[in-house]
Amino acid sequence: MSSFKLRILSAERPFFEGECESLTVQLSDGEFGILAGHQKMVAALVPGVIRFKKLGAEEEVAAAGGGMIRIADGEVLILVDSAEHPEEIDEKRAQRALEEAKEALLQKQSLTEHRIVQADLARAASRLRASRYNYGK
Numbered sequence: 001m002s003s004f005k006l007r008i009l010s011a012e013r014p015f016f017e018g019e020c021e022s023l024t025v026q027l028s029d030g031e032f033g034i035l036a037g038h039q040k041m042v043a044a045l046v047p048g049v050i051r052f053k054k055l056g057a058e059e060e061v062a063a064a065g066g067g068m069i070r071i072a073d074g075e076v077l078i079l080v081d082s083a084e085h086p087e088e089i090d091e092k093r094a095q096r097a098l099e100e101a102k103e104a105l106l107q108k109q110s111l112t113e114h115r116i117v118q119a120d121l122a123r124a125a126s127r128l129r130a131s132r133y134n135y136g137k
Contacts, residue, residue: 004020015062101117105118
């Protein structure tokens with residue numbers, strides 16, 4: 001199968017660099033799949049699970065914060081606020097953050113505060129989904 005170079009960079013660290021066969025990211029209107037030879041594009045990513053299949057290997061996942069994706073010249077660059085492997089996520093802490101964000105949405109707040117809480121909720125939900133991905137839960 002054809003491959004492409006993928007680089008995932010988070011604000012904290014370089015997360016992944018290597019050859020991939022496929023990639024799925026979260027855009028505002030849903031999941032978006034990428035294969036080798038994809039047309040050029042730049043798009044905003046929302047917090048969610050990134051799935052990528054390394055060349056000749058199993059699919060991997062990462063919980064990612066919001067960011068950007070750029071596809072050009074056979075390479076994909078993803079810049080995100082945060083990126084975590086499932087084993088790096090404390091599931092209980094992620095569940096607690098999800099519940100706190102849900103509770104915060106019920107409180108009266110400004111539009112800016114509401115958007116911040118929505119982002120917190122999306123990040124907590126993606127972390128929880130990613131933490132359960134490899135464990136068959």
